[in-house]
Amino acid sequence: MTVRLTRRHALGALGASAALAGTGLYAPARAASKVTVGALRFTSHAASFVAYERGYFKEAGLDVDFRFFQAAQPMAVAIASRDADFGVTAISGGLISLAEKGAAKVIGGALQEEQGVDGQMILASVAAYDQGVTTPARLGGRNFGITTAGSSFHYMGSKIAAAEGIDDLKFKPLQKVGAVIGALKSSQIDAWSIVPHIGKALVGGGAVKHIGMVADYIPDYQVTTVFTSAQNAANEKAKTEAFLAAFARGAADFNAALVDRTEGDDGAEAMTRLIHKYVYADQPYEKASRSIVNGAMRINAGAALNMDSIGDQLSWFKSEGLVKDEVSMEMLVDDSYVDTL
Structure with missing residues (x-):
């Protein structure tokens, strides 16, 4: 696939933020900014958990709390009503309808189907x-x-x-x-x-x-996305960029440990134990660890977003009469923050 750089050096800013954060020199966008992150207790949401546990959100000046959901639709409503600031979940009809009303925006990609990596x-x-x-x-x-x-x-x-x-x-x-x-x-x-x-x-x-x-059946399916309120996307640029930079660092750690396996057995073990705090936390680690490792699908580097997949999903929702025909990609996606695929 071809990668194009979105406007205003977006991914470069994210990469620079991540690199500086790793050296302790990163000046946070907003000190101690309270942020609520919507999530499901799935391995596929691990980037946020890693960013929290390894201090990446804190280094970015974000004081993060998690709010857990049982499905995508309620999370979209919470983001639009600003009961949560950022969410990571699949595109849903509810999210698209809220975007059409000017209440929510997709700002990045997370989980994606990839040949050679066990998927859904x-x-x-x-x-x-x-x-x-x-x-x-x-x-x-x-x-x-x-x-x-x-x-x-x-x-x-x-x-x-x-x-x-x-x-x-x-x-x-x-x-x-x-x-x-x-x-x-x-x-x-x-x-x-x-x-x-x-x-x-x-x-x-x-x-x-x-x-x-x-x-x-759906090659390169962008399974989950990062999204926020339209107000955050438009008016809280520093906070949004800080969140995405920290999220991208968490994704990179997760991919290295459990997808590419470049961190060795010790790295995989450490990552699995970290995720177990959030996923299958009610089960003994010995039982939960196999399921966590088995769920290691790739999370897009730099929160890159597969626009072809998002376009296909939007077209399907329209064809089923689940969203209005006039909803455009521009209404749904703010592509100023990350690379697009």
Whole structure:
């Protein structure tokens, strides 16, 4: 893919901020600025956890608290209402509608599907598998679990169905990820797609069956994005750049330790223990560590944003009547902060 530099030396500023922060010479954009970060308790949100635990947010002059959510839509609402300052999650219909109203902006990329790195899995219930749903091509007439209409799960299921020529896949909204997991394990739904740290644990425990990979249907899918309120994007440039710089440092550490494995076994162990404070924290480390390591998908360097993928997602939401036709990429994305792919 081709990388272009966005306006006003944006990524250069981020890189310089990160480098200076590492030497202790970085002058924070705003000393002790209180920031609330929305997150899910997923390995895919690890960049924020690393930036917090390793002091990168603090070095950037940000006093961070986390607010945890069960799905993407409520997080988007919290960002728009300024109950949270920054969020990291998938594009949703709610986020796009809030952007259309001038309340939210996507400002960077996070998790992305990449060939050669285990990504999101397509799962089937044991009952559906035993009935012949052994590949995504056999999903016709079946129930596919989603959190809400217009969620990333809805998008993935629709793209899979379209690629397989299936026009009767049924979507069952269950509001929370935990509820979808329960429904799949009890065969109340037939299929679902989810990040590997959850998918591999379910398959390994025999609760569900693995029938495909999302990357085979949506190559280079920008799974999650970094977003903020439109007010922050437009009027709090220093704070927003500081957040992205610290986030990018956290992502770089995560990728090195668990994706590229350049930090050795000790580095991987340290990273896994750090993430365990937030992901599967209710489980013993010995049990949780395998799932955390299994969820290590790449987080985009420098919070770079795949605009082609965002454009495809926006087009799908429009085609489904989930957002207004007049919503433009300019309404949804502020591309002044990071490189775009």
